[in-house]
Amino acid sequence: MVQFCDALTLDAPRRLSDGYLAVRARAARTGVYQYTGREVDPDNTHGLRDKAIVNVLRDENTVFDAAAVRSFIGKPVTDDHPHEAVNAANWRDYARGTIMGAMRDGEYLAFDLLLTDSTAIAKVDAGKRELSNGYGAELEFGNFRAPCGTLCDARQSKITGGNHVALVKDGRAGSECAIKDGFAVCDAITADQLAMLAASTPPSGDKPMKTLTIDGLKVPNVSDEAEAAINKLTADKVAAAAALKAAEDKTVADAASIVAKDAEIADLKAKLEAAAITPAKLADAAREYADVQAKAKALGVSFAADADTVAIKKAVVEAKMGDAAKAYTADHVAIAFDALTKDAKVEQVPTNDAFRGLRTVNTNDNAAARDFVRTARY
Structure with missing residues (x-):
């Protein structure tokens, strides 16, 4: 199991009457995350430890797994990542708030956070607003291709448990996870409510509409049928790119073989000339x-x-x-x-x-x- 620290950014916060800070923040996303080789393969078991950047695929089955999401609820908010996992013995040293709830927001997982420490709140007011998840995950190593076509050396197959969310200066999720002054809501969702939401369907019986992100553009109100068609087109695009890459690789290999044969012929000619009787x-x-x-x-x-x-x-x-x-x-x-x-x-x-x-x-x-x-x- 590998401990990961991923990035997210606070949305516009709401100040409560007692000075606490409530906010809903995008906490995780699907797609490709980049880590150093030492983060994903510290013992060099898979030969990746010295690699500067390792692409890790996170698909929606892993990110939005109900058990994985529930494991974050009730866990602490920290100021930077602690050098150890947060537990009952050190909770008082690191906790600056609590994760109150979670819900899906398109391709993102959003957390409802309640910050209760005045020093941490002051840092948020001063601009320290990006967040980074701390959690355990199991990795599968191999060759994986993300829907966008990016090749990955590993895939997160299972999130084994959320540990904390840390306030950081620079996170990993990118500029899309930025503080939004126009969105300030913190409706806490309990673990039981989350389970009920995951199992429920709309009262009217209509199929829920989804928001997809295609090449960085968000497409709202997408039906299941349209999503299936889009996924097929995306898969065909990935397959075509793979076929083109294979053809290019074969061309390079054939050229290398021709060069090797030419060198072998030249060597034989030289040996014949040296062996000729004069x-x-x-x-x-x-x-x-x-x-x-x-x-x-x-x-x-x-x-x-x-x-x-x-x-x-x-x-x-x-x-x-x-x-x-x-x-x-x-x-x-x-x-x-x-x-x-x-x-x-x-x-x-x-x-x-x-x-x-x-x-x-x-x-x-x-x-x-x-x-x-x-x-x-x-």
């Missing part, structure tokens, strides 16, 4: 073959007539080192051969003689070039 490489191979042959002969080691450079080196190493060399890798054989033949007295073969009598090969034919190197004799 006349210079053939000359180097011939010199190395002649040198390895000469060193093997200088040490008195015989080898097969068709042995290549690697086979000759292995024959020399095994002849001089015995069974210990049989498990050597090609790299070990090369190192051992260099060590064994470093002082070998070999007869120098003139460069021209090294190639005399050799057949010409097509350097573009790698197979022929390999056969040429393997069978060359000096």
Whole structure:
């Protein structure tokens, strides 16, 4: 469970004869609320703790749940949020008034508040009028989309209990929740009355008309049928936006795949060019073959007539080192051969003689070039 502090703003207050201040204030709304990652995921269980802004969806089933609304009635009004939940042990330290009742006001939940502390009332008179709810809520984490199309990382699935409403300098609900000098009413509604209102229907039997907010504009007197049509259009709009986003994401992914393939092709071309056999490489191979042959002969080691450079080196190493060399890798054989033949007295073969009598090969034919190197004799 997460403890939340949400914003609202006092409407025009009414001063009572005993100095108390009575006011009805919009206390909560549906839609998207923004919190810091540390507020919603303090232990980083969902990887959101270090995120600057986390969008949290609050739908009307959660905001206007009868049990959740009733849980606020009778709870204290505080001056700023206390650093702990308000309870019977600390109530005298924090309470500056009481939440007397609640009712739905369009997309908002309105509270009837009675402020009883003169210092807190003076702060309201001086301009400190925004309010912030303190309550517990359960969160569902995932990908949620609000009716306006905003993507959210979490959704409040249940308000588990109201704790207090705090007077604050700057709240979270925005400029719409501002003090209205033309609306000063505080008709306290008890929890029992709220339950009766939620279960009742108009005496005439007519269907109640609703006020909807569409793209920030309030539309009064909307029937259930019109609301259903509007909700369908809104859902179609959200679905179309999601489909467009998916298509854009696929286009980006396809472009990235093409770039990766081009890079892979370029890498293969570079490797082929590096592996191509050239006349210079053939000359180097011939010199190395002649040198390895000469060193093997200088040490008195015989080898097969068709042995290549690697086979000759292995024959020399095994002849001089015995069974210990049989498990050597090609790299070990090369190192051992260099060590064994470093002082070998070999007869120098003139460069021209090294190639005399050799057949010409097509350097573009790698197979022929390999056969040429393997069978060359000096």
